[in-house]
Amino acid sequence: MTRGSFDNPLKADLHADRVVPPTGFTARLTVFTSLAMTFLAVFALALSMAAGRLAERWSDSLQGTATIRISAPQDQIDTQVAAVLALLTVTPGIASARALEDQEQRDLLAPWFGPDLPVDALPLPRLIEIKEDSAGYDAEGLRQRLTAEAPGAVLDDHTRWRRPLAVAASRLRLLGVTSIILITCAMGAMITLAANAALAANLQVIRVLRLVGAKDTYIVRAFVRRFTLRAFSGAIAGALLGMGGVALLPGVDEAGGFLTGLGFQGLGWLFPLLLPVLAGIVAFAATRFAAFRTLKGLP
Amino acid sequence: MIALENAAYNYGGGELLSDISLRLAPGSFHFLTGPSGAGKTTFLKLCYADLQPTSGRVTIFDRDVRTLTRDDVALTRRRIGVVHQDCQFLDHLPLAANVMLPLTVAGKMGDAQDVSDLLGWVGLSQLADARPPSLSGGERQRAALARAIITGPDVILADEPTGNLDWEMSLRLLTLLVELNRMGKTILIATHDLNLIRQAKAQVAARVLRIRNRRIQLAGADL
Numbered sequence: 001m002t003r004g005s006f007d008n009p010l011k012a013d014l015h016a017d018r019v020v021p022p023t024g025f026t027a028r029l030t031v032f033t034s035l036a037m038t039f040l041a042v043f044a045l046a047l048s049m050a051a052g053r054l055a056e057r058w059s060d061s062l063q064g065t066a067t068i069r070i071s072a073p074q075d076q077i078d079t080q081v082a083a084v085l086a087l088l089t090v091t092p093g094i095a096s097a098r099a100l101e102d103q104e105q106r107d108l109l110a111p112w113f114g115p116d117l118p119v120d121a122l123p124l125p126r127l128i129e130i131k132e133d134s135a136g137y138d139a140e141g142l143r144q145r146l147t148a149e150a151p152g153a154v155l156d157d158h159t160r161w162r163r164p165l166a167v168a169a170s171r172l173r174l175l176g177v178t179s180i181i182l183i184t185c186a187m188g189a190m191i192t193l194a195a196n197a198a199l200a201a202n203l204q205v206i207r208v209l210r211l212v213g214a215k216d217t218y219i220v221r222a223f224v225r226r227f228t229l230r231a232f233s234g235a236i237a238g239a240l241l242g243m244g245g246v247a248l249l250p251g252v253d254e255a256g257g258f259l260t261g262l263g264f265q266g267l268g269w270l271f272p273l274l275l276p277v278l279a280g281i282v283a284f285a286a287t288r289f290a291a292f293r294t295l296k297g298l299p
Numbered sequence: 300m301i302a303l304e305n306a307a308y309n310y311g312g313g314e315l316l317s318d319i320s321l322r323l324a325p326g327s328f329h330f331l332t333g334p335s336g337a338g339k340t341t342f343l344k345l346c347y348a349d350l351q352p353t354s355g356r357v358t359i360f361d362r363d364v365r366t367l368t369r370d371d372v373a374l375t376r377r378r379i380g381v382v383h384q385d386c387q388f389l390d391h392l393p394l395a396a397n398v399m400l401p402l403t404v405a406g407k408m409g410d411a412q413d414v415s416d417l418l419g420w421v422g423l424s425q426l427a428d429a430r431p432p433s434l435s436g437g438e439r440q441r442a443a444l445a446r447a448i449i450t451g452p453d454v455i456l457a458d459e460p461t462g463n464l465d466w467e468m469s470l471r472l473l474t475l476l477v478e479l480n481r482m483g484k485t486i487l488i489a490t491h492d493l494n495l496i497r498q499a500k501a502q503v504a505a506r507v508l509r510i511r512n513r514r515i516q517l518a519g520a521d522l
Binding site for chain 1: 348349350369373374377381388389390391392396401403404450
């Protein structure tokens with residue numbers, strides 16, 4: 001048995017094709033399985049890619065910025081703001097720093113307190129927005145200097161906001177990838193079962209072929225090519241249906257948040273087209289494994 | 300061609316064949332006879348590497364069957380034509396494609412005229428496009444013989460080839476086998492049809508072997 005020889009499953013060998021009876025429930029099962037699994041895999045892929053984009057967006061929007069919050073008695077707050085700004089201008093790694101205007105603070109609080117919030121009348125902290133340069137700054141050193149220069153100043157480098165969001169997005173992506181792996185395994189298992197059923201149903205054919213001098217590779221090729229092409233064609237249909245389903249999802253909308261961004265963007269639409277290739281490879285490997293195992297038990 | 304040296308075969312419930320020694324010389328004609336269940340089919344299976352002896356040695360074309368890989372077995376079977384009593388075909392293919400099957404699996408393109416001639420030789424020209432399930436027992440036996448010889452094998456093994464045939468058809472098949480032997484082919488026929496053996500001995504120098512008590516004996520004139 002030359003199991004090491006790697007037969008091209010798509011190599012046209014009409015004679016080898018003809019020796020296996022053309023129809024049967026295993027054919028329909030293989031096509032349906034690969035169609036359904038690829039359809040699901042398209043959504044898992046969309047989830048994974050959307051989670052990746054989300055993680056990047058959150059990371060980009062929060063990375064490189066920080067906020068200093070200054071809470072102090074009313075008569076000291078301007079002094080402390082000025083001291084902090086002065087400190088920041090000489091702190092390495094800080095590209096720019098500016099105190100938020102009253103209107104900007106009012107806009108930040110508007111979603112909770114409405115547009116008519118009397119900022120002047122409330123003891124609100126003052127906020128200073130920091131943008132760091134590419135080298136970055138020493139957060140711990142800055143905190144210590146702030147404590148000395150402006151006791152009411154607290155540095156918030158957004159880590160505590162960014163980290164859980166990034167972790168959540170990363171886990172969503174992992175969930176998507178895991179789903180694709182599980183779907184692939186399930187498809188492989190189902191195609192193996194279908195191939196085993198086809199081989200069992202065609203034992204007489206296999207015996208006749210062995211009797212007249214067929215090598216195992218010849219018999220395996222006949223089954224492998226058929227199952228690979230069936231899985232590939234079913235997967236193409238599943239991928240196209242899945243892509244159609246994703247295309248019908250609502251477009252990206254800020255109000256909708258993550259759910260409305262659950263699609264492909266740009267070249268990302270090409271990735272689902274790789275799934276039929278994956279399905280073909282899985283079918284090829286599963287059928288080849290099943291066929292050689294069956295033949296091994298025959299004289 | 301094929302040699303057995305002290306070969307035995309055990310199915311698990313005791314030995315069916317014991318201490319078998321025999322050499323099938325090129326161009327020889329042998330009959331193998333014995334009662335049902337004596338081990339004739341098992342003997343033939345040893346001769347085309349469908350079974351391996353549980354002890355002793357079987358060599359086919361000078362190679363010990365135990366040393367043959369699965370590919371070697373396939374290649375060996377291309378040099379041995381086998382006709383079974385219950386001839387099996389690929390029912391979804393027409394008869395001509397079934398007869399060409401040994402060429403097909405060997406990656407050779409069969410000549411349609413050769414196939415047509417061969418079908419004519421076994422009297423099945425009109426059935427080239429028929430499906431095997433529609434053939435009678437005799438037609439299946441002759442089709443199996445055509446399939447067995449299409450590659451020009453060195454040896455032809457036939458297991459009860461006339462088991463489903465009437466006498467006239469049996470003689471016809473025997474004539475085909477005798478003709479093949481005259482072309483130099485080595486023939487071994489397992490049969491319990493003593494009349495067929497007597498008829499053959501009138502046409503060809505055939506040795507008759509008998510399986511008795513798990514062993515092979517050369518039969519005498521007491522057929």
